[in-house]
Amino acid sequence: xxxxxxxxxxxxxxxxxxxxxxxxxxxxxxxxxxxxxxxxxxxxxxxxxxxxxxxxxxxxxxxxxxxxxxxxxxxxxxxxxxxxxxxxxxxxxxxxxxxxxxxxxxxxxxxxxxxxxxxxxxxxxxxxxxxxxxxxxxxxxxxxxxxxxxxxxxxxxxxxxxxxxxxxxxxxxxxxxxxxxxxxxxxxxxxxxxxxxxxxxxxxxxxxxxxxxxxxxxxxxxxxxxxxxxxxxxxxxxxxxxxxxxxxxxxxxxxxxxxxxxxxxxxxxxxxxxxxxxxxxxxxxxxxxxxxxxxxxxxxxxxxxxxxxxxxxxxxxxxxxxxxxxxxxxxxxxxxxxxxxxxxxxxxxxxxxxxxxxxxxxxxxxxxxxxxxxxxxxxxx
Numbered sequence: 001x002x003x004x005x006x007x008x009x010x011x012x013x014x015x016x017x018x019x020x021x022x023x024x025x026x027x028x029x030x031x032x033x034x035x036x037x038x039x040x041x042x043x044x045x046x047x048x049x050x051x052x053x054x055x056x057x058x059x060x061x062x063x064x065x066x067x068x069x070x071x072x073x074x075x076x077x078x079x080x081x082x083x084x085x086x087x088x089x090x091x092x093x094x095x096x097x098x099x100x101x102x103x104x105x106x107x108x109x110x111x112x113x114x115x116x117x118x119x120x121x122x123x124x125x126x127x128x129x130x131x132x133x134x135x136x137x138x139x140x141x142x143x144x145x146x147x148x149x150x151x152x153x154x155x156x157x158x159x160x161x162x163x164x165x166x167x168x169x170x171x172x173x174x175x176x177x178x179x180x181x182x183x184x185x186x187x188x189x190x191x192x193x194x195x196x197x198x199x200x201x202x203x204x205x206x207x208x209x210x211x212x213x214x215x216x217x218x219x220x221x222x223x224x225x226x227x228x229x230x231x232x233x234x235x236x237x238x239x240x241x242x243x244x245x246x247x248x249x250x251x252x253x254x255x256x257x258x259x260x261x262x263x264x265x266x267x268x269x270x271x272x273x274x275x276x277x278x279x280x281x282x283x284x285x286x287x288x289x290x291x292x293x294x295x296x297x298x299x300x301x302x303x304x305x306x307x308x309x310x311x312x313x314x315x316x317x318x319x320x321x322x323x324x325x326x327x328x329x330x331x332x333x334x335x336x337x338x339x340x341x342x343x344x345x346x347x348x349x350x351x352x353x354x355x356x357x358x359x360x361x362x363x364x365x366x367x368x369x370x371x372x373x374x375x376x377x378x379x380x381x
Contacts, residue, residue: 017041114370163357177275178255
C-alpha cells in the first residue's frame with residue numbers, strides 16, 4: 001500500500017455530487033492525507049477530487065437524450081475503467097446511478113478492489129434481479145431508507161442503513177419545522193418539464209377551487225432549478241396571491257406553510273421532515289403507467305408513506321389527479337387545525353426513524369473498513 005492511499009469515488013448526478021463531497025470531507029477528517037480520484041461534479045472537485053471525468057458530461061435526462069449522448073457516455077466509461085486499473089485505489093465508492101456504476105463496480109471487483117455502493121437501487125420496488133449483481137460485486141451497500149437494510153440482507157447482500165443525506169443537508173441550512181401560518185398553500189409541481197406539464201394544470205384548477213372557498217388563501221410556488229418562472233406563472237390565476245420561491249429558499253417557505261400539494265419525489269420527504277401536511281400527486285402517460293403497474297410492486301408512491309408504512313399523506317395517481325380529489329383532501333386539513341396537528345405529530349416519527357445516523361460518516365466508516373484503514377473499535381456491531 002502506498003504512503004498516500006487513494007480512494008476512487010464516482011458520482012454523475014447533482015445530488016450525488018453533493019453526497020460525494022460530504023463523504024470526502026468525512027474521510028479526510030478520519031484519515032488526513034487521503035487522496036481522491038474518480039468522477040464528480042463541482043462540489044466533489046472543490047473537495048479535492050482529481051477528476052478523470054466530469055459529472056456534468058454524464059448527466060442526461062430521458063431516452064432520446066441518452067441515445068444522443070450514448071457514444072460519449074461509453075467513451076467516458078471506457079476511460080474510467082482504464083484509469084481505475086491504473087490508479088489501483090484502496091477502495092471504490094459508487095454513488096447511485098446504477099446504469100453507469102454497475103459496470104464500474106463489476107470492473108473494480110474483477111480487479112480485486114473493494115466496492116462500497118452508496119444509495120441502494122430501489123430493487124424492493126422493481127428490477128429485483130439487481131440484488132444478484134449487488135451480492136456478487138459489492139462489498140458494502142449503503143442504504144438511505146431504514147427498511148432497505150433488511151430487504152437486501154435477506155438476499156445475501158452486505159447492506160447497512162446509513163441514514164438519509166437529506167437530513168445532513170437540512171441540518172447544514174438549519175431547516176426544521178416552523179410555526180405554520182394560516183391559509184398558506186405550498187405548491188411543488190415537480191422538477192422536470194414533462195412532470196410539470198402533466199401536474200400544473202390540475203394543480204391550478206385545485207388552487208382556483210380552494211381560493212373560491214377560502215378567499216384569504218395565498219400560495220407559495222416552489223421553483224425547481226432549471227425551471228423558468230414563466231413556465232410556472234404563465235397560467236396562474238390573477239385573483240390568487242402567489243409568491244414564487246426559489247429552490248434555495250424552499251425550506252424556509254415550506255416550514256411555515258399550512259399545507260402542501262406536491263409531485264411525488266424527494267420533495268414529499270422534505271415536506272414531511274418539515275412537518276408539513278402534504279397531498280401527493282403522480283401522473284405519467286398511460287403507456288408508462290401500464291408498464292409501471294406491471295413492474296413496480298409497492299403499496300405507496302411517496303417516501304414518507306413508504307418509510308412509515310402507512311398513508312400519512314393522501315396519494316392520487318393518474319385520472320385521480322384532478323381538482324375534485326385534490327381540493328377535497330387539502331380542504332380537510334385547511335378547515336381542521338386538529339387534523340393538521342395530528343399529522344404533524346405523526347411526522348415526528350418519520351424524523352426519528354431516519355435520524356440517529358449521519359450518512360456521510362457512515363459511508364466514510366464503511367470505506368475505511370473495506371480499505372483496511374479503519375481505526376480499531378469504530379465499527380458498527
